[in-house]
Amino acid sequence: MSTQVTTGLQVRRSVQLTIDDQSVTVAEGETILSACRTMGKEIPTLCFGDTITPKNACRVCMVEVEGSRVLVPSCSRKVEPGMVVRTDTERTDHSRKLVLELLGSSVDLSLTKNVARWNTEYEAEPTRFGKPAAPTTHRDDATTGHHHVADGSSVSNVLQPVKIDNELYVRDYSKCIMCYQCVDACGEQWQNTFAIGVAGRGFDIRISTEFNVDLTDSACVYCGNCIQVCPTGALMFTSEYNMREAGTWKEEEQTQTDTICPYCGVGCALTLHVQDNEIVKVSSPSDHSVTHGNLCIKGRFGFQHVQNRAE
Amino acid sequence: MDLKVNSSVATRDERDAVDSVLGTPTQYTQGGTRGEQDLRISRAGEALRNLRHMLLPTLHAVNDRIGWISRGSINYIAQQLDVAPAEIYGVASFYALFSMTERPKRQVHVCIDLACRAMGGLKEDQLPEGTHPSPCLGTCERAPAVLVIEAGNPARHEILAPATPEQIKSLAKGEWPEAEATVVSATPQAQDTSSKLVLLGRIGKVDPLLISDYQKHGGFDALRKAIQIGATGVIDEVNTSGLVGRGGAAFPTGRKWAAVAGQPAFPHYSICNADESEPGTFKDRVIMEGDPFALVEAMIIASFATGSEQGFIYLRGEYPRAIRNVQHAIDESKKHGFLGDNILGSGFNFNLTIVRGAGAYICGEETAIFNSIEGYRGEPRNKPPFPVEVGVFGKPTLVNNVETLVNVLSIVKDGGAAYAALGTDGSKGRKLFCLSGAVAKPGIYEVEFGITLRQLIDLGGGMRNGSTMQAILLGGAAGGFVGPNDLDLPLTMEATRAAGSSLGSGVVMVLDQSVDMVDQLRRIAAFFRDESCGQCVPCRVGTVRQEEIVSRLAKGVQSQDIELLRELGTVMRDASICGLGQTANSAIDSAINKLKVFAV
Numbered sequence: 058m059s060t061q062v063t064t065g066l067q068v069r070r071s072v073q074l075t076i077d078d079q080s081v082t083v084a085e086g087e088t089i090l091s092a093c094r095t096m097g098k099e100i101p102t103l104c105f106g107d108t109i110t111p112k113n114a115c116r117v118c119m120v121e122v123e124g125s126r127v128l129v130p131s132c133s134r135k136v137e138p139g140m141v142v143r144t145d146t147e148r149t150d151h152s153r154k155l156v157l158e159l160l161g162s163s164v165d166l167s168l169t170k171n172v173a174r175w176n177t178e179y180e181a182e183p184t185r186f187g188k189p190a191a192p193t194t195h196r197d198d199a200t201t202g203h204h205h206v207a208d209g210s211s212v213s214n215v216l217q218p219v220k221i222d223n224e225l226y227v228r229d230y231s232k233c234i235m236c237y238q239c240v241d242a243c244g245e246q247w248q249n250t251f252a253i254g255v256a257g258r259g260f261d262i263r264i265s266t267e268f269n270v271d272l273t274d275s276a277c278v279y280c281g282n283c284i285q286v287c288p289t290g291a292l293m294f295t296s297e298y299n300m301r302e303a304g305t306w307k308e309e310e311q312t313q314t315d316t317i318c319p320y321c322g323v324g325c326a327l328t329l330h331v332q333d334n335e336i337v338k339v340s341s342p343s344d345h346s347v348t349h350g351n352l353c354i355k356g357r358f359g360f361q362h363v364q365n366r367a368e
Numbered sequence: 369m370d371l372k373v374n375s376s377v378a379t380r381d382e383r384d385a386v387d388s389v390l391g392t393p394t395q396y397t398q399g400g401t402r403g404e405q406d407l408r409i410s411r412a413g414e415a416l417r418n419l420r421h422m423l424l425p426t427l428h429a430v431n432d433r434i435g436w437i438s439r440g441s442i443n444y445i446a447q448q449l450d451v452a453p454a455e456i457y458g459v460a461s462f463y464a465l466f467s468m469t470e471r472p473k474r475q476v477h478v479c480i481d482l483a484c485r486a487m488g489g490l491k492e493d494q495l496p497e498g499t500h501p502s503p504c505l506g507t508c509e510r511a512p513a514v515l516v517i518e519a520g521n522p523a524r525h526e527i528l529a530p531a532t533p534e535q536i537k538s539l540a541k542g543e544w545p546e547a548e549a550t551v552v553s554a555t556p557q558a559q560d561t562s563s564k565l566v567l568l569g570r571i572g573k574v575d576p577l578l579i580s581d582y583q584k585h586g587g588f589d590a591l592r593k594a595i596q597i598g599a600t601g602v603i604d605e606v607n608t609s610g611l612v613g614r615g616g617a618a619f620p621t622g623r624k625w626a627a628v629a630g631q632p633a634f635p636h637y638s639i640c641n642a643d644e645s646e647p648g649t650f651k652d653r654v655i656m657e658g659d660p661f662a663l664v665e666a667m668i669i670a671s672f673a674t675g676s677e678q679g680f681i682y683l684r685g686e687y688p689r690a691i692r693n694v695q696h697a698i699d700e701s702k703k704h705g706f707l708g709d710n711i712l713g714s715g716f717n718f719n720l721t722i723v724r725g726a727g728a729y730i731c732g733e734e735t736a737i738f739n740s741i742e743g744y745r746g747e748p749r750n751k752p753p754f755p756v757e758v759g760v761f762g763k764p765t766l767v768n769n770v771e772t773l774v775n776v777l778s779i780v781k782d783g784g785a786a787y788a789a790l791g792t793d794g795s796k797g798r799k800l801f802c803l804s805g806a807v808a809k810p811g812i813y814e815v816e817f818g819i820t821l822r823q824l825i826d827l828g829g830g831m832r833n834g835s836t837m838q839a840i841l842l843g844g845a846a847g848g849f850v851g852p853n854d855l856d857l858p859l860t861m862e863a864t865r866a867a868g869s870s871l872g873s874g875v876v877m878v879l880d881q882s883v884d885m886v887d888q889l890r891r892i893a894a895f896f897r898d899e900s901c902g903q904c905v906p907c908r909v910g911t912v913r914q915e916e917i918v919s920r921l922a923k924g925v926q927s928q929d930i931e932l933l934r935e936l937g938t939v940m941r942d943a944s945i946c947g948l949g950q951t952a953n954s955a956i957d958s959a960i961n962k963l964k965v966f967a968v
Contacts, residue, residue, distance in 0.1 A: 259908060276453075
């Protein structure tokens, strides 16, 4: 092994590989996905987020790597010297199409970005599996390893009532694609609170507190970092949820203003989403060096005092 | 982490069960009584987190004693291990043998899987009150099978097979089954005393509970030889033998051993994958029940060769007798100096622990097994990195199947070259086949690679009286079907691969004219839907869609449904994280293409 000189910053070798017949050089440790993005290629991703280690559970970003029997997830496979990658073949397209269809037929993807466009691009028809089954109220009580044998007359899905158990945010697991990002943000990757986990198995897999207790009885500290990473709108500010229900949510009319949280000395960056001169939700830029998109309850939800106007 | 538990408190019995594994808590934050020492010391952080691998055994202890796992017990375990209740709930709810709701102490698990339903067993909609369906119990030679579990201190576990519907009813009412048939009944060849078996050589001839008997029949000779020729000598012999993994993936064993042995990171670990759950497979169970010391000896040799001082046998929770016999063999081996420090004066130290599975087929996947042992949900990991580099606890790990390991004993004793001389060019040595279904003498058969399907069935006494062959399932639910015209297929890796099938774990399940093939396919689809871990979309949703489509086809064949199934099969094979999803369509696909099950 050759010795590397490391100063304050880790020195990274560069790696040369071929993607779709084009030679590209990127730093060691990069993923195939980031290499593709460097080249300006779009690979669809659903469960991939920029602040969480990818779980590569959705399998929509699959690409062909020469020498590999199966497709590989571009979001987490690291580049290797001499790798030959194909991102746009019959196999990758089929795989993306079917993943979009499988998710689209089981989950409400109406708020997931780009899905409509990808459905057109990959000719995905989520409805072709059949008639959707009615929403259920007992997904949280599933018995592991047992299910009622399907009779094929309707298509199972995860549609279920919205969970509203606190004043700050709602959980609409009909929209959950099981990307695991909220669990990782709540647990070991950011917040270290572990209020939610992945429970159950197979199609009955779900995000849950222990025994599905309300968030108010759980360890939740309402940092909202799970909302920040949720790619599907399953986790949502109560303010946004209520406005959507009332039909007054108008994203195109909203402005986004970056500022610094006034509460403590950490100096987290806030992005205030404002509609009609009211703050309707708060996010945080995930590429910001202070907290990488993470906030605490005060920065995330403590904005009402700003708009308590005299009557 | 600030641990937050709610107000539910464990009962005294629940606390006792937890303490039986983790010890009585010494401090208030761990659920103990508040005392003087709480003001001065705190055992927390790293020290507690390093006990995470005790989570699965602790959950077993509660489930065994109480019959289910309550909020109070999860809170108490959370305090003892400093793991959040939501995490523990996530782990516990992953396994089918655990319940998070109160239930009767007596649980009757009725096997409704392929071999049992083919042999007249009950189906999911025919089960009597107080019983529930179970995936394959690995007792296919005596199908149909039932597992009875009764919580208590200690809990009792027993298999009844074959079981009539009347017997199942009385089990649900509280009757206890008689002791199982001896294991030799599962090995028809061993009943012929003149047979020259190697892998099954001791079964029926020695008392599986007597170490002296084992030693009288060549036991620990291989270990002595291994110590004499040294670790590299052992790996050389295994390499020369051409042995490949017998769990289904057929990876060269010697190469795996050399790779682990050569890893610079330490410690190394060794794992025996004894989570045998592939429907129709029962060979590992028979070895563990009938010759448990052989597995212990083979694990010592494998660990000696690869430099591992801690080994695990991940043993299926539904195998009560195998667990008893292997645990006994470990205890006896320790007593006689074959486990522990400085084994046979070699300077090699090795400890071996059983980790009991809790009802999850996926935990037989070689990386899911790591997560399960570490106390996490048994979800497969991504490869690369491969287990030989980053395995259990993030360290280089050897994972081998029971049958693979037991083969090593004769390889070390008689040399790799002698082993390589057996079998065919592409498939060296001996193989165990799990013959079940409509044959005269179902059981485990030990043969040299190269015999044909017909010869194996003849070895099993041919078809049962009155039975005509309809189809044969090779390799289990993850394998594929062949028809009565394929009987001249040699049972080798290369020939089955060329025929578009697979030997897998050695399942040969013979289905006769009475079997409803569509019903078998529906069961295979339901099996994968139940056993998918749920992590990746192609498998989580794909197995559900597959079941729905097969059920639809059962009512009436539409060509677009056949096409949809083919498309599903492709995405599951191409894009699933692990072998479960990748093979979840293979048997159904083979039934459609080869047996023309849904032909219009």
